[in-house]
Amino acid sequence: MTEPLLELRGLSTHYESARGTRVTRAVDDVSLTLERGRTLGIVGESGSGKSTLALSIMRLLPPAARIVGGEIRFEGDDLLKKSAREMRHIRGKRIAMILQDPMASLNPLFTVGDQISESLRVHEGASRSAAWSRAQSLLQAVRISAPAARMKEFPHQMSGGMRQRIVGAIAVACEPRLLIADEPTTSLDLTIQAQYLSLLRDLQRDHHLAMIFITHNLGIVARMCDAVAVMYAGRVVEAGPIRDIFNKPSHPYTRALLESVPRLTDDNHGRLPAIDGQPPDPSAPPSGCAFHPRCPQVLDKCKTQAPPAVTVAASHTARCWLHLP
Amino acid sequence: MNASTAVVLADVPRRATRRLSSYPVVPLTIIGLLVVIALAADVLAPHNPEVGALGMRFRPPVWQAGGSAAHLLGTDHLGRDVLSRLIFGARVSLVVGFTAVIVAGLLGVALGITAGYLGGWVDEVIMRLTDTWLALPALTFAIFLAAVMGPSEMNIIIVLACVYWTRYARVIRGEVLSLKEREFVRLAIIAGCSRLTIMRRHILPNVLNSAIVLATLMLGVVVVTEAALSFLGVGVPPPKPAWGLMLADGKRGLMAGYWWLTVLPGLCIMFLVLAANLLGDWLRVKLDPQLRQL
Numbered sequence: 001m002t003e004p005l006l007e008l009r010g011l012s013t014h015y016e017s018a019r020g021t022r023v024t025r026a027v028d029d030v031s032l033t034l035e036r037g038r039t040l041g042i043v044g045e046s047g048s049g050k051s052t053l054a055l056s057i058m059r060l061l062p063p064a065a066r067i068v069g070g071e072i073r074f075e076g077d078d079l080l081k082k083s084a085r086e087m088r089h090i091r092g093k094r095i096a097m098i099l100q101d102p103m104a105s106l107n108p109l110f111t112v113g114d115q116i117s118e119s120l121r122v123h124e125g126a127s128r129s130a131a132w133s134r135a136q137s138l139l140q141a142v143r144i145s146a147p148a149a150r151m152k153e154f155p156h157q158m159s160g161g162m163r164q165r166i167v168g169a170i171a172v173a174c175e176p177r178l179l180i181a182d183e184p185t186t187s188l189d190l191t192i193q194a195q196y197l198s199l200l201r202d203l204q205r206d207h208h209l210a211m212i213f214i215t216h217n218l219g220i221v222a223r224m225c226d227a228v229a230v231m232y233a234g235r236v237v238e239a240g241p242i243r244d245i246f247n248k249p250s251h252p253y254t255r256a257l258l259e260s261v262p263r264l265t266d267d268n269h270g271r272l273p274a275i276d277g278q279p280p281d282p283s284a285p286p287s288g289c290a291f292h293p294r295c296p297q298v299l300d301k302c303k304t305q306a307p308p309a310v311t312v313a314a315s316h317t318a319r320c321w322l323h324l325p
Numbered sequence: 326m327n328a329s330t331a332v333v334l335a336d337v338p339r340r341a342t343r344r345l346s347s348y349p350v351v352p353l354t355i356i357g358l359l360v361v362i363a364l365a366a367d368v369l370a371p372h373n374p375e376v377g378a379l380g381m382r383f384r385p386p387v388w389q390a391g392g393s394a395a396h397l398l399g400t401d402h403l404g405r406d407v408l409s410r411l412i413f414g415a416r417v418s419l420v421v422g423f424t425a426v427i428v429a430g431l432l433g434v435a436l437g438i439t440a441g442y443l444g445g446w447v448d449e450v451i452m453r454l455t456d457t458w459l460a461l462p463a464l465t466f467a468i469f470l471a472a473v474m475g476p477s478e479m480n481i482i483i484v485l486a487c488v489y490w491t492r493y494a495r496v497i498r499g500e501v502l503s504l505k506e507r508e509f510v511r512l513a514i515i516a517g518c519s520r521l522t523i524m525r526r527h528i529l530p531n532v533l534n535s536a537i538v539l540a541t542l543m544l545g546v547v548v549v550t551e552a553a554l555s556f557l558g559v560g561v562p563p564p565k566p567a568w569g570l571m572l573a574d575g576k577r578g579l580m581a582g583y584w585w586l587t588v589l590p591g592l593c594i595m596f597l598v599l600a601a602n603l604l605g606d607w608l609r610v611k612l613d614p615q616l617r618q619l
Contacts, residue, residue, distance in 0.1 A: 101508050109531055170516065
């Protein structure tokens with residue numbers, strides 16, 4: 001068996017306040033594996049560490065954050081041992097990322113063509129004309145009509161959906177191996193969302209991309225991903241193949257998440273199912289298992305001891321005492 | 326057929342005016358005229374601007390009683406021809422004004438972008454320096470520098486650039502601080518651009534607008550400061566004609582009714598500054614793709 005494309009081993013990223021008095025464990029002992037060409041979904045509430053995890057992989061953390069331990073193995077190399085210069089060549093070239101806001105992701109002063117060509121010229125030293133024609137075929141690939149004319153237009157002349165597709169075109173321009181999409185569809189309306197997701201799938205198939213898909217929309221996960229990792233308070237509480245997670249959720253939090261998805265067939269007398277309690281304060285998480293104050297099946301042990309990752313089925317793990325004797 | 330001819334005919338003048346208004350006719354005419362005058366000063370000026378006849382002092386312009394056709398715009402307190410001095414003065418004022426504004430702009434924009442984008446101690450050092458600089462009264466500081474370096478055209482350019490770069494640095498740094506948090510800068514970082522590339526490709530073009538608008542405003546300030554320095558004898562050395570110097574010299578005659586000595590160079594300065602402002606306004610619109618469409 002070949003080695004996975006990306007492997008996180010015990011990755012921990014902490015935010016520290018100025019004097020080091022308050023430490024927030026945004027990402028805590030996370031281990032994940034992603035095979036080539038596959039899609040991993042990362043779901044969780046706001047503040048559960050999804051975005052910090054993505055930025056840790058890119059090594060683009062804000063100054064207050066620090067990776068305190070673990071390994072990020074990408075194509076066999078530990079990214080944490082790379083110099084800033086080496087990382088710059090990896091970013092955009094081998095790992096690309098799509099941000100949330102398509103409106104602001106493009107420089108308002110340059111034409112769309114210029115911006116798609118830019119990374120080709122930076123990373124592959126392509127000539128101006130070669131980059132331009134490559135960029136044009138990329139525009140075609142992201143299904144923008146009349147690409148030749150669109151190339152000379154500015155971002156403000158396009159709709160949000162088109163801009164997001166252009167951001168997609170920029171991301172795949174240099175044929176990266178891994179694409180990290182951080183809630184790429186939150187600012188798009190539903191019909192455009194569906195189009196964009198199928199576009200991402202096509203890009204993935206055509207370029208043999210692996211994807212990390214960060215979202216809090218379980219419907220999107222079900223549609224896009226091969227595997228899911230559920231994050232809660234900086235930890236991966238459950239991870240496994242998509243079917244296992246949706247059919248046999250092993251962690252009470254995952255179960256609660258799935259139950260809180262509204263269904264048209266349900267009759268809840270107008271009330272939406274919700275998880276009781278508040279998400280934990282990331283800088284002061286509860287002792288033991290962070291989910292214990294909200295857990296319907298809480299045990300005494302949960303309040304004091306953090307559960308280890310338990311393998312419940314093939315490549316399906318859950319951090320929960322319920323699965324240990 | 327008639328209808329279509331009518332449409333075509335109606336379109337012609339409209340298109341013509343639109344094309345006309347899409348170029349900054351007024352400022353380009355004024356600046357173009359001044360540049361031509363400055364270049365052809367030797368041919369255009371009827372008299373030597375630095376030599377006068379004391380017997381011909383304070384002659385009024387030709388349309389006033391006592392004026393003569395030999396001195397169309399009158400003479401000053403040394404009997405020098407005002408028109409010739411204005412023509413040669415265009416040379417000095419244009420060179421000093423534009424060069425000082427551009428040098429100050431280059432310095433200020435470069436430091437502003439560096440401070441704003443790199444942040445940290447670089448920002449601290451540059452901005453504390455700027456603060457200290459701004460705390461000194463500009464004119465006093467300029468007088469001090471000019472007095473140390475001595476009066477010459479070259480020195481006055483250096484002095485003005487030294488005094489006024491801080492204004493650019495402050496404004497540009499502020500803009501950069503908000504720009505660098507924009508998503509497209511983050512995307513550029515994610516795409517693996519180096520800091521230099523980002524500053525050059527993504528930050529600089531986005532602050533150029535403000536820099537140009539600021540420069541057109543600064544042109545007025547610079548010309549007036551040049552006048553003040555010349556008035557105090559530390560600017561353009563006296564026999565040389567400069568508008569600011571003429572304005573300053575003319576002040577003495579104002580109470581005695583010799584209005585042309587101050588009003589005429591004043592008008593020249595006003596037209597130059599006005600043209601620069603109009604040009605800056607047009608550039609601001611022209612450089613912004615979103616406004617350009619309108």
